[in-house]
Structures are given as structure tokens and as C-alpha cells.
Amino acid sequence: MDLHLEHVTLVYPDGESTLTAVDDVSLTVPAGTTTALLGPSGAGKSSLLAVAAGLTAPSRGQVRIGESVVFEPTTSVADATRVRRDRIGMVFQAPQFLGSLTALEQLELHAHLRGEKPASLRDRSLELLDAVGVVDHAAKRPAQLSGGQRQRVAIARALVGEPDVLLVDEPTSALDHERGVQVVELITGLARSTGAATVLVSHDSSTLASVDATVQMVNARLDSA
Numbered sequence: 001m002d003l004h005l006e007h008v009t010l011v012y013p014d015g016e017s018t019l020t021a022v023d024d025v026s027l028t029v030p031a032g033t034t035t036a037l038l039g040p041s042g043a044g045k046s047s048l049l050a051v052a053a054g055l056t057a058p059s060r061g062q063v064r065i066g067e068s069v070v071f072e073p074t075t076s077v078a079d080a081t082r083v084r085r086d087r088i089g090m091v092f093q094a095p096q097f098l099g100s101l102t103a104l105e106q107l108e109l110h111a112h113l114r115g116e117k118p119a120s121l122r123d124r125s126l127e128l129l130d131a132v133g134v135v136d137h138a139a140k141r142p143a144q145l146s147g148g149q150r151q152r153v154a155i156a157r158a159l160v161g162e163p164d165v166l167l168v169d170e171p172t173s174a175l176d177h178e179r180g181v182q183v184v185e186l187i188t189g190l191a192r193s194t195g196a197a198t199v200l201v202s203h204d205s206s207t208l209a210s211v212d213a214t215v216q217m218v219n220a221r222l223d224s225a
């Protein structure tokens, strides 16, 4: 399903006044495609991603997945949490894992928390670890994996619930250029094969050749690049 951000504005309180971190941003990300969100530090990229993820309610505007409005100023935290759990996969810059669980168990736990039935969990988790190229490391714990391998496990984990939307924050910042290109290619390929509408925040335009669209955020607003 397509992801639509419509006239999204996010205003933070800032002492006596306010700070507009996202200013009337509209963006459509078609299902199965990846849009890269670029822009200087402080431009509002993480704030926009937080609204798209339902972590922060927009001050104005709305987020839709397909035809359903999922996040708007009046959306309750409980409703936003449910949508995030059921329909959105997220990958953060420094993914958090439980140190005592193997790569495979990280995926199984995540799917279990989303209410998935245990029967097919192991197979699907192994398939995803295979798709991201780390199935040979399924029995390893996070500390036994490289940064790139951990990032791949995080991508697989974000997709285990078959989300409609995949949101990725700076996936390549800890990787060298070549591995950064590979991770972006992996994300765009998985977006295509799973149909997830994907937004990828990046500082590094040199790794983005495989994305479908690039947009630039400057001073809280969007410019098509």
C-alpha cells in the first residue's frame, strides 16, 4: 500500500516560543518503492520519520497508509502504537538487540510480540535472514556479529511482520562506502519484493543509486531533488 504524508507539520515547544521542525510536508511513497530523504543536520528528517512512524503526532496534517488515515493530531498513543506494531517496520541507526538472543531469536521474538502464530515463524525468520545474506550467522548473538551483519539482522527483523511501510534511519552511517551501497541495494530490493513503501533517511547521497526517488529536506520543508 502507498504511504501518504499530507501537509504534515510538527511544531515543538521551545521555551517561550515554538520551533517548527516539519513545515507542511506532503509526500507519497508508492508501495514497493524506496524514497531517500536527504538534507543537512537539523533539517527535520528524523522529525518527519517520527511522524511517519506514529512516534510523534503531527501538529497538523495526516499520515495515510493506502486509504486509511493512521496518524493525525487527535490519534491516541494506543492507536498509534497498534498501527506501528501491525503495519510499520523500523530500522534505526544503531539497532538495539537483546544481547542474550541469537540473530534468529531476535526475529522470532519481534514477530511473537506482534502476535504472530509460532508455527511459521522460524521458517519465515530464516527466509528473511537468508534474504539479507546472514543466514549462516543465525545462531550468533549480536556481539558476535559485525556492524554490517547487525544492520542486516535489523533489516530482516523490521520486515518479519510483513509491514506495509518500512522506515529506515541512516542505515549506512556506520559502514564503509561499498557496504553502504550494498545495504541500500538490499533495502530497495526487499521493498520491491515485499511491496513495502520505504523511506530511507541518509546523509550520504553517494550510496543511493538504487533508490526510486530522492527528496531533499531543508529548513523543515521539502524540495524535490
Ligand SMILES: Nc1ncnc2c1ncn2[C@@H]1O[C@H](COP(=O)(O)OP(=O)(O)OP(=O)(O)O)[C@@H](O)[C@H]1O
Residues within 6 Å of the ligand: 012, 013, 019, 020, 021, 039, 040, 041, 042, 043, 044, 045, 046, 047, 048
Ligand atoms: N524533541 C524535540 N524537542 C524540541 N526540538 C526538537 C526535538 N527534536 C528535534 N528538535 C529540533 O527540530 C529540528 C529538526 O531536528 P531533526 O532531528 O528532525 O533534524 P534532522 O534533519 O534529522 O537532523 P540530523 O541529520 O542531525 O539527525 C532541529 O532544530 C532540532 O533541534
